[in-house]
Amino acid sequence: MEPIRQxxxxxxxxxxxxxxxxxxxPKQFLKRISRQGFGKFLFYNWRYDxxxxxxxxxxxxxxxYQRATILVAGxxxxxxxxxxxxxxxxxxxGFRIIIASSFADIFYNNCTKNGILPVxxxxxxxxxxxxxAEASDYELTVDLEAxxxxxxxxxxxxxxxxxxxxxxxxxxxxxISVTLTHSDKIDQFEKTHVVY
Amino acid sequence: MTKAKTIIxxxxxxxxxxxxxxxxxxxxxxxxxxxxxxxxxxxxxxRLKGRKVRQPNRTFATMDHNVPTIHxxxxxxxxSKLQMxxxxxxxxxFGVPIAGVGHxxxxxxxxxxxxxxxxxxxxxxVCGDSHTSTHGAFGALAFGIGTSEVEHVLxxxxxxxxxxxxxxxxxxxxxxxxxxxxxxxLAIIGQQGVDFGTGxxxxxxGEAVRNLSMEGRMTICNMSIEAGARAGxxxxxxxxxxxxxxxPYAPKGEEFEQATKxxxxxxxxxxxxxxxxxxxxxxxxxxxxxxxxxxxxxxxxNANIPNPDQADNENDKNEIQHALDYMGLTASVPISSVTxxxxxxxxxxxxxxxxxxxxxSVIKGRKVHPDVTAIVVPGSQTVKLEAxxxxxxxxxxxxxxxxxEPGCSMCLAMNGDAVPPGERCAxxxxxxxxxxxxxxxxxxxxxxxxxxxxxxxxRFVDVRTFV
Numbered sequence: 297m298e299p300i301r302q303x304x305x306x307x308x309x310x311x312x313x314x315x316x317x318x319x320x321x322p323k324q325f326l327k328r329i330s331r332q333g334f335g336k337f338l339f340y341n342w343r344y345d346x347x348x349x350x351x352x353x354x355x356x357x358x359x360x361y362q363r364a365t366i367l368v369a370g371x372x373x374x375x376x377x378x379x380x381x382x383x384x385x386x387x388x389x390g391f392r393i394i395i396a397s398s399f400a401d402i403f404y405n406n407c408t409k410n411g412i413l414p415v416x417x418x419x420x421x422x423x424x425x426x427x428x429a430e431a432s433d434y435e436l437t438v439d440l441e442a443x444x445x446x447x448x449x450x451x452x453x454x455x456x457x458x459x460x461x462x463x464x465x466x467x468x469x470x471x472i473s474v475t476l477t478h479s480d481k482i483d484q485f486e487k488t489h490v491v492y
Numbered sequence: 493m494t495k496a497k498t499i500i501x502x503x504x505x506x507x508x509x510x511x512x513x514x515x516x517x518x519x520x521x522x523x524x525x526x527x528x529x530x531x532x533x534x535x536x537x538x539r540l541k542g543r544k545v546r547q548p549n550r551t552f553a554t555m556d557h558n559v560p561t562i563h564x565x566x567x568x569x570x571x572s573k574l575q576m577x578x579x580x581x582x583x584x585x586f587g588v589p590i591a592g593v594g595h596x597x598x599x600x601x602x603x604x605x606x607x608x609x610x611x612x613x614x615x616x617x618v619c620g621d622s623h624t625s626t627h628g629a630f631g632a633l634a635f636g637i638g639t640s641e642v643e644h645v646l647x648x649x650x651x652x653x654x655x656x657x658x659x660x661x662x663x664x665x666x667x668x669x670x671x672x673x674x675x676x677x678l679a680i681i682g683q684q685g686v687d688f689g690t691g692x693x694x695x696x697x698g699e700a701v702r703n704l705s706m707e708g709r710m711t712i713c714n715m716s717i718e719a720g721a722r723a724g725x726x727x728x729x730x731x732x733x734x735x736x737x738x739x740p741y742a743p744k745g746e747e748f749e750q751a752t753k754x755x756x757x758x759x760x761x762x763x764x765x766x767x768x769x770x771x772x773x774x775x776x777x778x779x780x781x782x783x784x785x786x787x788x789x790x791x792x793x794n795a796n797i798p799n800p801d802q803a804d805n806e807n808d809k810n811e812i813q814h815a816l817d818y819m820g821l822t823a824s825v826p827i828s829s830v831t832x833x834x835x836x837x838x839x840x841x842x843x844x845x846x847x848x849x850x851x852x853s854v855i856k857g858r859k860v861h862p863d864v865t866a867i868v869v870p871g872s873q874t875v876k877l878e879a880x881x882x883x884x885x886x887x888x889x890x891x892x893x894x895x896x897e898p899g900c901s902m903c904l905a906m907n908g909d910a911v912p913p914g915e916r917c918a919x920x921x922x923x924x925x926x927x928x929x930x931x932x933x934x935x936x937x938x939x940x941x942x943x944x945x946x947x948x949x950x951r952f953v954d955v956r957t958f959v
Binding site: 313314316318319322323324326327328329330331341346370372375376377378379380383398400401402406409410458459460471472476478479481482485486489490491492 | 507509510514515516518520522529530532533536541543546550557558569571572574575578612615620621622635636637638639640641643644647648649650652654686687690691717720722742743747751754786807811904905906913923925926927928931932
C-alpha cells in the first residue's frame, strides 16, 4: 500500500454521528469480486435519488469536493458491518485521512490495512474542524510522523495511534509479509496447540 | 496461588503466538469461517502472491448473503451468481471445505458453525463478518475481520490483535414471562448506547444469562457488535456442554469427556477482575421495539415514540428528528399504534429452531393480517429440516406466512428479498440502519414472538397480553 507521512488537502465536513458502513457503501455494491471502482458508490443513498440523479441537498455532490482528501465526521464513524468495501470506497473517491472523535473498531483497523489514516481527535476539535470546513474551502495538514493536525490559521491538535499501526502506515508495509517472518514461531506453536 | 483470570484472558494467553512489549500480539486462529461476500478479494490476493491457505482444515466456507430463498439454485442476479461461483472455485483451488448451495449443511455462517459443533469453547474464531461475535455464546473468542485480515488468516492462520480490554455486563435477576434474549440485548443497547462496548470484549454474566438457552446466548452475543464491541462471550457451563454433545464436528466419546473438562476450566475464575463492569436489572426489562435508525433507538412496547423537543442536547435532538423523518413517524405517539406491511423472521440473530418455535407459539391458529406480507427464513438447511419434521412449516404456512430456503435474506436484502421504499417491517434481525432492508425501507427490530404477533395484528402488540 502507499505510505503516508504528511498530507495536506481539502476537508469535506460530514456533520453526522454513527455513520454506519451501510451508508458508506450499500449492500448492492458488495457483490463485486475486485477491490477497485467503489468510489462512485460511496454514500450512494445520500448522493443519489431513486432515479440515480445526484441529490442537490447532499453536500458531497458539490463539485469542489471532488478534490477533497480529508473527511471529518461525528462520533462512532464506521459502525456496523465489517465490509472492507467501506474504506475501499472512501479511498477510491480520493480520501486518505478520516477524522472523527471515535471510530468503530473493525472499520478503524480496515482503514489502516489500506493506507487510510484514521485520526481520533476530541469531540470539540472535530466539531471545530467541521465548522471551519462548512464556513469556507478549508485545507488541513496531517503529519503522521509528528502525530499532529494543523491549519494555516493556527489550529493545531495532537493525535495518537498504536505504534505498530503508525509504522505500517508510514512505510506502506503489507501485514502478511511481516507475519511470515514469524513463520517458525507459528510452526512451533502448532506442534503443541490443542484444538478439539 | 495463580492469579484469577477472566475467560477472555485465558483464551488470549492460550492462543498468543508472539508478543512484543507495546505491540499487538500475534493471535492463533482455531476456526476461520468464510462466506462469498468478503472473501473473493482475499483469495485473489493469495493467488497474486503465490500463497497457499495454511490450514484448510481449520477453515470452513458456506454461502449465505446472496442465496435466493425461493429456488436456491436459480440465481437470477448475474453478479450474485458470479460471487457464489467464485467462492466455489476458490474453495476447490485452495482445498477449503465448503457447504454451498445444495449441501445439507448450507446456511447462515453463524447458524451452521454452532449447530455443526465447529464452534467450541476456548476457540478463537474469525470471519469476514461483524456478527461473528455470535459464536462467543460458547465461550469462544470470536470477532469479525475485514477482507485484508481474511487474506492474512488464510495465509498465516493468525491475526495481529491488541489484547482486549474486558467489560463485564452483569445481568441480575430473571427475565419476565414473554421477555426474550432479544429484548434483553435491545434494552441494554438502548440504555448504554451504540458504542459503549467499543474497544472491549464483553463477558455477559449473571443469573439471567445463566438461565438463557444456547440460542438465547447466541442472540445476545450476536448483537455485541451493535454495542460497539467486536466480541461478546459467555463462560461455558453445563448448558454449553449439553448443546455440543453429539454435534457432527464435536469430539466424541472419551475425547468429549476430556474436552468437557478443559472447556469448563476456561470459565472466568472467582475473583477475576474486569476493566469495567455494567450492571443490568433483568426484572425491569419489557418487550422492546426499535423506532429509529440505530439499535439504541428502542422503547418498551407500552411506551411512546420519543419527542425531539425533550432531548438532552441539540445533537440528540437533531438525531431523533432525522430518524423520525426517515422512519415516517410522529413523535410522542404510542409505538403500539404503528402499523406494518412486512414481517421478517430470520437472520443470524433469530433464525434457529428455538426462535421459530417461539414465534410459532404465538400464532395459535390465527392468520397473518391481510395488509401484511410475512416471511420465515430458517437459518440453515438443518433448521429447516428439523422444523419440517415437527410440522412447524405447515403451521406457519397455514397462518399465511411464506416458508423460505435458508440464507441472510431480508436482514440486509442482498439476495433480492427487500422491503419496498417507504414500507415498514417488523424484523427479527439486528440492524435498523437507513436502507438496510432495501432503499428507503423502514425497519423495526423485535423478538421472534413480537414479530409473529405483529404479523397477526398488523401493528405492534405486547406479546405478554396477546392471548
